[in-house]
Amino acid sequence: MVLRVKALESLMVEKGLVDLAALDAIVDLFEHKVGPRNGARVVARAWSDPAYKARLLADATDAVAELGYAGGQGEHMVVVENTAQVHNLVVCTLCSCYPWPVLGLPPVWYKSAPYRSRAVIDPRGIVAEFGTYLPVDIEVRVWDSTAEIRYLVLPERPAGTDGLDEQALAALVTRDGMIGTARL
Numbered sequence: 001m002v003l004r005v006k007a008l009e010s011l012m013v014e015k016g017l018v019d020l021a022a023l024d025a026i027v028d029l030f031e032h033k034v035g036p037r038n039g040a041r042v043v044a045r046a047w048s049d050p051a052y053k054a055r056l057l058a059d060a061t062d063a064v065a066e067l068g069y070a071g072g073q074g075e076h077m078v079v080v081e082n083t084a085q086v087h088n089l090v091v092c093t094l095c096s097c098y099p100w101p102v103l104g105l106p107p108v109w110y111k112s113a114p115y116r117s118r119a120v121i122d123p124r125g126i127v128a129e130f131g132t133y134l135p136v137d138i139e140v141r142v143w144d145s146t147a148e149i150r151y152l153v154l155p156e157r158p159a160g161t162d163g164l165d166e167q168a169l170a171a172l173v174t175r176d177g178m179i180g181t182a183r184l
């Protein structure tokens with residue numbers, strides 16, 4: 001795969017179809033600027049500001065853009081809220097659709113066939129394998145991402161965090177918590 005990518009890149013540069021500096025800028029963007037920390041800021045704001053949370057649940061695309069996160073693979077965002085009664089899990093059964101502006105690039109397991117099939121067949125089992133045992137009486141909702149709609153889980157705010165500001169709250173939010181393979 002590495003050789004194939006290198007060969008494709010060389011060919012495209014040689015033919016003048018892409019600019020190496022532009023490729024480096026794209027890699028730098030997704031390695032250093034776009035990642036789960038963006039989603040964590042969205043979650044922390046929702047925990048801190050009830051009006052923002054209402055906007056986020058009503059129109060996630062607009063609310064996420066308020067914090068400056070928008071663009072490719074995030075044009076139509078939907079945020080689903082975890083509660084004491086409901087746990088949400090996100091998958092793309094067809095391929096690997098994922099909300100890039102708020103979570104960055106998807107982890108390898110998210111794109112794997114076992115995760116994509118088992119998230120639907122046995123969501124509790126999958127979440128348990130990630131180390132989280134969901135209570136038997138909690139309802140599990142699985143959301144199948146598409147090329148159009150990308151989902152983000154709004155985790156429950158952990159107990160005992162009343163005094164924390166948004167920055168400290170954001171530090172508590174994990175990528176897996178926003179995919180639903182973990183509960184905070």
Ligand code: FE
Pocket residue numbers: 092094095096097098145146147
């Ligand atoms: Fe997909």
